[in-house]
Amino acid sequence: MKTRYTYGGDEHVYVEIDDEMSLDAFFTSLSLADLVRAANIPGVTEICPANASFEVRFDPDIIAPADMMMRIKELESAAHAQEKRLKTRIIEIPVYYQDPWTHETLMRFRERHQDPAGTDLDYAAKINGFDSVEAFIEAHHSQPWFVSMVGFVSGLPFLYQLVDRDKQLQVPKYLRPRTDTPKLTVGYGGCFSCIYSVRGAGGYQMFGITPMPIYDPEQKISYLQDFMVFFKPGDIVKWKPVDRAEYDRITAEVEAGTYVPKIAQVDFDLDAFNSDMVGFNATLMEALNDA
Template identity: 45%
Template sequence: MFTLPETRFDFAGDEYIFAEISRDMSAESNFKALAITNELRRRNIPGIIEICPSNASYLVRFNPEIISAHDLVDYLKEIDITKSNPSELNLSVRIVEIPTWYDDPITREYSERFKSRHQAPDLSNFEFVMKINGFTDKQAFIEAHSSTPYLITMVGFTPGTAWQFPLGVSREEIIQTPKYLSPRTDTPNQAVGVGGAFTVVYPVSGPGSYQLIGMSAVPVYHREQRLADLKDTFFLARPGDLWKYRPIDESEYNRIVTEVNQGIYCYHKKDIVFSAEEYFMKGQRYIQELMEVF
């Protein structure tokens, strides 16, 4: 039976408890963080103000006048023991498609604009990520990046930014890259970037240091809330969801952008129950089964 990491609890001032599941990023640690924080929300314990899951940890803010820190730690330890069993880590999440124009002229232009901040100024960001991951063929790289779903492990930094970790691939196969030597002062809205082992879609224009490999045709933050799928929220990302990148060309990119601007675009998505236990047992085969029904 697969054993999940044991959690370490620390007090962070008078109002916070920090729970560290592991020092290293792994899907297993994130499943546990998501399951525990979901259970905390379900229990609605008086005195808890805010619950924030992260890649391999979580933070709980509480009111010490309502619940003592030691009582809260006891609650957390009780839940932690339950959620250390992989069979208890089923997550109700969504698979969401992100249509993406890879190696587009927009992100190539930004590569050129900020090349003085880059470790390989003679290469575009796309070419740099290809090279350091051993790819010589553009389509092979696009296939490698888009063939696996990405688990949203954390949401934060700029509101709506979702860190996404690849599932169903070995550590040796994960596409990884260092960030810029010095961050860009600007990044195009909806740019797809890679930093470390994580992929992100920039929700708004602004500074950034991830390597830019393409443009999402759909927003992950929608202030106007004109799209049917974002009527009740500004943000597409939910921790635990799976995002699947689908390569598109310029023509389809422009068509989708037009539909978004007209308020008629509907995201391709599906509600699923993700079984961490099956994922631990089957690995890539379980991911393939999920993608078949998507």
């Protein structure tokens, strides 16, 4: 990994650990961002983490851009040396795959898609070498996912699948973005899955929808009353396929204020994961089953 430092105007320093997403790059980026935060550098006003990078916003009247960059660089060796471990949580997210709402939407925008004759899941299954949509869906939900970034729009998580790189699902975005995407759509673009936290434009392939809100600026939803955004970097997600009846039941519980997401506290150890991905994932999912 070769870290790249660049300025963003006169109020930002952008730090890119690697030009491609990997868990090693994520952990180094997170460690360095945490070290910058702990250093309490005068003038720093905000630190925004991303997939394998982060950005620091600062007041140039308090610290000069060159000095800000130098202070961050001084912490880089310590970030590389830190153990790549994280106390985090694994969360079960229900997904209604092949739901009617995303289906209606994707059919309205077929002229913007690589395969106008099929659906987004048809296309994803075909280009990833699966014999059926059902087999692709199984690959999508069978292993956990790592939240590497939250943002782009408020509360939207980017999720990276915890499997060998040669087993990563890869699906390009639409040829031209849609002007509409249903709220809580489970999407896919490149190697990242996501949940659209709000309704709006989008270019990711649409696979399904979750009944579990992940963003509530009014903080009326029971599990979002402490903070309006549900996800944070380092969270682990296990998708759970549900049918229409289960989707409707959860939606009713959310509206009644009685829905409680299924969550377990876990330790993520990158070295242990890299040495036995299948076994480590099984341990993570077992903790969720026991919750």
